[in-house]
Amino acid sequence: MIIGVPKEIKINEDRVAITPAGVQTFTGAGHKVLIEEKAGLGSGITDEAYVSSGAELVATAAEVFKRADMIMKVKEPLPSEFQLLREGQILFTYLHLAREPELTAALIKNKVTAVAYETIQLDNGVLPLLTPMSKIAGKMAVQVGAHFLEKPYGGKGILLGGVPGVAAADVVIIGAGSVGASALKVAVGMGAQVTIIDQNAERLRYLDDLYGGRINTLVSNQFNIRQSVRYADLLIGAVLVVGAKAPKLVSEEMVKEMKPGSVIVDVSVDQGGSIETIDRVTTHNDPVYIKYNVLHYAVANMPGAVARTSTFALTNATLPYALELANNGFYEAVKNNNALSRGVNTYKGNLTCGAVGESLKKDYMKIADLLG
Incomplete structure (x- = not known):
């Protein structure tokens, strides 16, 4: 799988979705990682550190989105990024869709497979990525x-x-x-x-x-x-x-x-x-x-103010789930991991998170029904 990491564009957001150690983990498992140039500078991670870990530097976010099978971010896409999302692409990030009707509509329209960090939930109620x-x-x-x-x-x-x-x-x-x-x-x-x-x-x-x-x-x-x-x-x-x-x-x-x-x-x-x-x-x-x-x-985005601490703490939590998606593919990963399945917010043009549907007063379907 090709994993793409664009630079965050939300104001004062200096976190980045992956560390050099994460890149090395992906490439060691046979995957390719694309990093937008200067994406890690706000967290004190240089382009050279990414390259030495096996990543390919890419000049623009548009190219990252175009080439990647899975996009890893920290914060939700902003309107300027909506048009870059495409059908079937996995988006793995914080989404907080309950207050984002426009983003929700864009994810549904573009048939994006959106997995939200904040709704991945273990059977005991723990939210490991939040x-x-x-x-x-x-x-x-x-x-x-x-x-x-x-x-x-x-x-x-x-x-x-x-x-x-x-x-x-x-x-x-x-x-x-x-x-x-x-x-x-x-x-x-x-x-x-x-x-x-x-x-x-x-x-x-x-x-x-x-x-x-x-x-x-x-x-x-x-x-x-x-x-x-x-x-x-x-x-x-x-x-x-x-x-x-x-x-x-x-x-x-x-x-x-x-x-x-x-x-x-x-x-x-x-x-x-x-x-x-x-x-x-x-x-x-x-x-x-x-x-x-x-x-x-x-x-x-309070943790963005302590970007380096936050980046390393976040990627420690997200990497195992991202690697599961990359190694097994979306269908198998979600079918075999209840916590990950709870993180799916949109899939094939459908809203799949009940709490978001109730907050936005929109119809939704259970991901298990869509996967058969």
Whole structure:
């Protein structure tokens, strides 16, 4: 199989979909890897490093798309790339189609075989390709929040961990999955007063035992969320429904009750956001906007800011699945791997992810029915 890796064109996206080690793994298995020139520079990977690992450098993204049987990316294709997608081509990347009706339509129209990193799911519910980026985004959410709580950046001028005699900041995390748990770890480590909210009481018991009573845990309901949001200095949205739009758990009225200069970081913005006042996606160049005197951070590709760490963490997770697709072909790989089959979002002009179909109000078919 020919694997193609174009340079990411989303603003401030410096990750790349493969490392030299990944190239060597593919070529060692008899496959060919095409890399667009300078695709890895943002992650500190030179063209020479790719070539020495066995890749062929290609001058343009158009040539990569034209020649490759499988395209590996980090982020979803942008409109300028839609026309490059072709029938039967495998697209392996983060897609987040629940908030991307135009991309969904393009994938269906072009009959692309689209496999989304974020919906590959093991039988136990673990999301192996989403987890490494979730952990990075969760840790970054606290760093970013601490930064924007500083007065020169618009915040109320609070040190997250406080000092002796002065109270630490109140951090509220909604969602106790990979993102929330990672944010919790950093926030506790920095000395903040942390409350974490989730609907899974067993998960909360686990975290309470893990941190020995140093955190507050609350079961998710509107009363508990409202009370917690009201006093939060830093509010982190860390909610995920696999493949679907995030539920709006924090209303506009709740945000209005927050203290001026407080900060919201909604990590679930790439799935539509879990906070009602997150009504736009921002970039690393212009990451925040102010609404009701509260700073809103809504960058959808947070891990892109730490591109080298993210690239290596991501490709460690994606490579085994990509190699399975290359070695066995799409049909056999998906038939024999339940986790991979759950990752298929479009196939032969059909939408195949139920959560996306329900979010976009579009008809969908199960991939098992299409494969026979």
